[in-house]
Amino acid sequence: MNRFEYLEVTTLEMAGKLAAEKGAAVRAGGVDVQDLLKEHLIEPASVVSIRNVPNLQEIKAGENISIGPRVTLAQLAADRAVASKARAIAISAGEAASPQIRNQATCAGNLLQRPRCWYFRNEELLCARKGGPECLAHDGENQYHAIFGNKNCAIVHPSNLAPALIAFDATVKTVKVGGARREISVAALFVTPETDIHKEHVLEPGEMMESIEVPAAALAGGAKSAFAVVREKQTYDWPLLCAAVKLTMDGKNIKDARIVLGAVCPVPLRRENAEKLLIGKSLDESAARVAATAAFDGATPLAQNGYKVPMGIAMLMRAILEAGGLS
Numbered sequence: 634m635n636r637f638e639y640l641e642v643t644t645l646e647m648a649g650k651l652a653a654e655k656g657a658a659v660r661a662g663g664v665d666v667q668d669l670l671k672e673h674l675i676e677p678a679s680v681v682s683i684r685n686v687p688n689l690q691e692i693k694a695g696e697n698i699s700i701g702p703r704v705t706l707a708q709l710a711a712d713r714a715v716a717s718k719a720r721a722i723a724i725s726a727g728e729a730a731s732p733q734i735r736n737q738a739t740c741a742g743n744l745l746q747r748p749r750c751w752y753f754r755n756e757e758l759l760c761a762r763k764g765g766p767e768c769l770a771h772d773g774e775n776q777y778h779a780i781f782g783n784k785n786c787a788i789v790h791p792s793n794l795a796p797a798l799i800a801f802d803a804t805v806k807t808v809k810v811g812g813a814r815r816e817i818s819v820a821a822l823f824v825t826p827e828t829d830i831h832k833e834h835v836l837e838p839g840e841m842m843e844s845i846e847v848p849a850a851a852l853a854g855g856a857k858s859a860f861a862v863v864r865e866k867q868t869y870d871w872p873l874l875c876a877a878v879k880l881t882m883d884g885k886n887i888k889d890a891r892i893v894l895g896a897v898c899p900v901p902l903r904r905e906n907a908e909k910l911l912i913g914k915s916l917d918e919s920a921a922r923v924a925a926t927a928a929f930d931g932a933t934p935l936a937q938n939g940y941k942v943p944m945g946i947a948m949l950m951r952a953i954l955e956a957g958g959l960s
């Protein structure tokens with residue numbers, strides 16, 4: 634880690650300005666930023682902490698849910714209103730990492746963390762994402778890598794929270810340097826390698842996340858949800874696969890469905906083809922299996938990660954049944 638100046642600010646705009654104009658690294662919980670500094674993947678002259686910016690750590694739950702960017706994963710997982718209205722979101726936070734990390738890691742940081750691909754993280758190696766000629770996972774150790782969208786770069790997006798937020802049509806509110814504000818759907822927050830191989834999200838330098846919003850419409854109508862994850866070990870690990878499922882039921886019939894996969898692609902992956910197979914059907918094991926199988930149609934596994942397809946189908950089938958109250 635190089636030497637850097639440590640700064641604290643009291644507004645998000647001040648942090649954004651330092652990031653945009655001086656190249657400062659913005660630190661929320663610091664879990665990922667600290668690793669990036671240690672790995673020499675970033676070498677900023679200054680690091681700016683937003684921990685003293687007021688009111689960033691609140692969850693407001695009424696008809697909609699508004700999540701402050703510095704709400705920790707532990708706080709989100711323990712929030713009763715979130716658990717009752719948007720169970721998949723609470724579970725996705727509670728299933729990430731370890732208790733210590735969840736107490737430090739923030740929701741904004743979770744969405745904006747950089748990939749965990751070992752070729753990307755190794756400071757000695759120049760992979761395509763760091764400006765090299767090729768994705769080193771293609772002919773390398775690729776057991777944890779992407780099975781969709783992996784042609785130019787095979788990272789998987791590491792966030793648990795992102796698939797769950799996308800299942801609930803969540804948005805993020807941001808403020809840019811100069812004060813302009815915008816609202817972006819979480820589904821549109823992420824960037825495929827084909828669009829830009831060097832970044833994972835669309836935020837501009839210095840653009841700060843002010844809140845994450847789960848709209849009232851996504852919470853209405855008694856929607857039920859589930860979040861499933863498979864890890865190599867039970868704690869302290871990133872997912873091999875995860876999925877968020879949200880179902881709006883009319884008795885045993887499915888009125889609406891959302892299926893979003895994580896850890897399979899460089900971006901969280903909504904599977905509308907599988908959703909369509911559920912809508913209008915009565916939920917049972919056979920319907921869940923057909924939809925789960927369709928969700929993995931078109932996968933292009935690499936040499937060592939073909940196991941993700943059958944494992945993912947089994948995991949997703951369980952999540953669909955759980956969301957529909959059948960497990």
Ligand SMILES: Cc1cc2nc3c(=O)[nH]c(=O)nc-3n(C[C@H](O)[C@H](O)[C@H](O)COP(=O)(O)OP(=O)(O)OC[C@H]3O[C@@H](n4cnc5c(N)ncnc54)[C@H](O)[C@@H]3O)c2cc1C
Pocket residue numbers: 658659660661662663664665666667702703728729730731734737738739740741742743744745746747791792793794840841842843869870871872
């Ligand atoms: C051992 C281990 C296991 C893990 N397992 C999982 C897992 O299973 N699932 C999972 O999802 N994650 C996992 N993680 C990742 C962890 O959840 C994230 O690193 C963490 O959530 C990042 O949050 P942070 O607040 O520490 O972010 P920081 O490291 O502070 O920031 C990360 C990025 O977000 C930016 N940022 C933060 N806040 C804002 C804001 N308000 N506006 C604009 N930019 C902002 C920062 O500038 C930086 O670029 C794991 C991490 C470790 C170390």
